[in-house]
Amino acid sequence: MGLIFEYRQILIEGTIVTVSLAVLSLVLSVGFGLIAAFAKLSQSRGLQRLGNLYTTFVRSVPELVLMMLIFYGGQALLNDIGQATGLWGYVDVNQFIAGVLTLGFIFGAYMAETFRGAILAIPRGQIEAAKSVGMSPRQVFQIVTWPQMVRYALPSFTNNWLVLVKATALVSVIGLHDLVWNAFSAGRSNHKLFTFMFAVLVIYLIITAVSDAALRWVDRRYSAGVRKA
Amino acid sequence: MEQDRTFFEYLRDFSETTSPLDFVLIYDNLDRFVAGAWVTLQITFLALLIGGLIAIPLAIARAYKKPGLNQAIWAYTYAFRGTPLLVQTYLFYFGLGQFEAVRDSVLWDPILSDPWWCVMIAFTLNTAAYTTEFLRGAIETTPHGEIEAAKACGMSPWTRMRLVELPSAFRRALPAYSNEVIFTLHGSVIASTVTLQDLLGVGRWLNGRYYLAYEGFITAMVFYMGIVFLISLAFKYAERRYLGHLRPRETSEPGKSPATA
Numbered sequence: 001m002g003l004i005f006e007y008r009q010i011l012i013e014g015t016i017v018t019v020s021l022a023v024l025s026l027v028l029s030v031g032f033g034l035i036a037a038f039a040k041l042s043q044s045r046g047l048q049r050l051g052n053l054y055t056t057f058v059r060s061v062p063e064l065v066l067m068m069l070i071f072y073g074g075q076a077l078l079n080d081i082g083q084a085t086g087l088w089g090y091v092d093v094n095q096f097i098a099g100v101l102t103l104g105f106i107f108g109a110y111m112a113e114t115f116r117g118a119i120l121a122i123p124r125g126q127i128e129a130a131k132s133v134g135m136s137p138r139q140v141f142q143i144v145t146w147p148q149m150v151r152y153a154l155p156s157f158t159n160n161w162l163v164l165v166k167a168t169a170l171v172s173v174i175g176l177h178d179l180v181w182n183a184f185s186a187g188r189s190n191h192k193l194f195t196f197m198f199a200v201l202v203i204y205l206i207i208t209a210v211s212d213a214a215l216r217w218v219d220r221r222y223s224a225g226v227r228k229a
Numbered sequence: 230m231e232q233d234r235t236f237f238e239y240l241r242d243f244s245e246t247t248s249p250l251d252f253v254l255i256y257d258n259l260d261r262f263v264a265g266a267w268v269t270l271q272i273t274f275l276a277l278l279i280g281g282l283i284a285i286p287l288a289i290a291r292a293y294k295k296p297g298l299n300q301a302i303w304a305y306t307y308a309f310r311g312t313p314l315l316v317q318t319y320l321f322y323f324g325l326g327q328f329e330a331v332r333d334s335v336l337w338d339p340i341l342s343d344p345w346w347c348v349m350i351a352f353t354l355n356t357a358a359y360t361t362e363f364l365r366g367a368i369e370t371t372p373h374g375e376i377e378a379a380k381a382c383g384m385s386p387w388t389r390m391r392l393v394e395l396p397s398a399f400r401r402a403l404p405a406y407s408n409e410v411i412f413t414l415h416g417s418v419i420a421s422t423v424t425l426q427d428l429l430g431v432g433r434w435l436n437g438r439y440y441l442a443y444e445g446f447i448t449a450m451v452f453y454m455g456i457v458f459l460i461s462l463a464f465k466y467a468e469r470r471y472l473g474h475l476r477p478r479e480t481s482e483p484g485k486s487p488a489t490a
Binding site (some may be wrong): 057059060061062063064065066068069072073075076077080144162166167168169172173178184187188191192193194195197198200204206208209213 | 242249308311312314315316317319321323324326327328344414415416417418419420421422429431432433436442446447449450453454457458467
């Protein structure tokens with residue numbers, strides 16, 4: 001315990017990196033998810049196919065493989081393009097940005113399914129009614145679709161968020177100095193890896209428990225006016 | 230002329246001229262990837278099998294709210310479901326060596342110092358935690374009528390569990406289990422971070438050895454996609470076989486229906 005306290009600075013820094021990585025990826029994944037959900041629900045066959053391709057592809061490849069491909073492969077690709085076009089010199093892709101992009105891209109596919117299900121759960125008549133009183137597509141989304149979508153999507157959204165938080169641990173493998181990486185290097189120099197890994201587990205459990213409570217609060221807020229069975 | 234060339238010559242030509250990927254290299258190392266796939270499948274399915282066997286009694290204890298046991302199992306599943314598999318694996322592989330007692334014990338030399346065993350222990354405990362929770366849900370949602378009917382037939386609790394509750398719970402858990410199988414497969418890539426040569430391990434080795442950026446990862450990715458495809462096919466078959474009674478019944482088209490009504 002004393003050892004952990006001695007290294008609290010490095011653990012806190014790691015936790016901040018992990019949490020900000022998770023939050024930024026979540027924002028990005030909601031963006032990807034909304035676009036993909038609307039693509040899957042659109043009238044156009046091409047967009048539907050594209051959306052399906054995205055969600056099936058991402059959900060069949062392990063996160064770490066995609067992450068490494070985007071981190072190492074993306075860097076090589078950027079530099080190849082830079083060399084071929086002469087537009088930019090050698091670029092070093094930042095691990096944090098690679099992590100946010102990869103996690104956002106991956107969880108966008110899971111979010112897409114969440115949102116698609118939520119949109120389908122809204123009674124069709126409500127959207128028709130909104131259109132018939134002359135609302136613009138923007139207003140339909142803002143006033144009718146979104147508030148209900150949040151409520152229907154929330155359980156699955158909570159689940160995605162918890163999986164996402166746990167997936168952030170993987171960025172330590174591509175060398176980002178997140179919680180796991182920091183704790184690992186501190187533990188290795190002290191030969192006390194069990195103590196440090198256990199501390200990491202506890203910190204993750206705290207993050208999980210806090211977000212569970214927070215999302216339950218959001219759920220109560222958006223379920224105001226829903227009759228409990 | 231074109232037809233006379235062998236597949237390999239064509240591949241070499243294609244790799245050298247048009248493609249950004251070196252297919253010859255992949256082709257030459259294909260046997261390593263197959264070996265890696267074998268390691269991946271072995272870890273995944275052994276962990277699923279043992280984890281599943283552990284999960285059954287735990288799920289029953291949770292569903293029947295055995296005092297004391299219920300809370301202990303809940304704490305176990307909560308801890309394992311709330312933390313990353315990567316850290317759990319590190320805890321077993323790197324962490325256990327911290328303790329003198331573990332290093333001196335008989336288990337250390339053949340088991341706890343071996344990455345394969347550590348990965349197996351971590352993965353098994355992880356998948357058992359997830360399986361316990363959804364199996365508990367499936368057992369708890371057994372229709373009351375089925376249990377009452379079993380009681381009315383004079384079945385003992387054990388027989389009832391074996392013949393009525395578990396078979397129907399397994400069926401209900403089947404869709405959730407297909408996700409669990411795929412997640413375990415996805416999680417198995419973590420084995421490559423503790424030096425095991427699974428599919429991703431082979432991919433990383435290939436990239437490191439020849440200083441490449443794509444080939445190893447893309448080949449591993451294609452293998453994973455193939456495995457996921459086969460798993461979902463197997464589950465689609467299993468769902469048709471075991472959940473056939475829940476499928477929407479095909480109705481004959483109106484007008485063409487034979488006048489049986």
